[in-house]
Amino acid sequence: MNTVPGLTVLTVAIGTTLMSALGAVVTPDVEFFETKIRPVLVESCYDCHSSTSKKLKGALRVDNRATLLKGGDTAPAVVPGKPEESLLLTAISHRNEDLLMPPKKPKLPDAVIANFERWIRDGAVWPEGDKPTEAA
DSSP states (O other), X not given: OOOOTTHHHHHHHHHHHHHHHTTOOOOHHHHHIIIIIHHHHHHHTTTTSSTTOXXXXXXXXXXXXXXXXXXXXXXXXXXXXXXXXXXXXXXXXXXXXXXXXXXXXXXXXXXXXXXXXXXXXXXXXXXXXXXXXXXX
16 A cells, blocks of 8 residues: 555544544544554555455455454454454464464564554444445
8 A cells, every 4th residue: 555654644633633523422442443543454454455455355354343343254353352352463463374464564563463452352442433335
């Protein structure tokens, strides 16, 4: 994915500000998701696992909560409240040699992995109204 450094963070900040301006409740859990989780999903996962992917890998989309809970070819990617059962965490932690994400890149930093573990343990909060989109 070609990105401009800082653009994802700026986009998230604008989105959070807009949600607040429109009267949407921005809870600490939603703010954590928007600042610590969604940017990583966008930067590291969307190329292969989103509605905008040229070729969807493993039938898994990570661009909305419903598809994460449904999972792909193998099982649910996220089991809210149960990080030990969440394949997404297994993949980004490089705990299974057959499931190393992101592929052909170094493992994500431990702090990022800890954020995902916390997010999953806390229920995998995703902003309300963030609905799945159809592939283009």
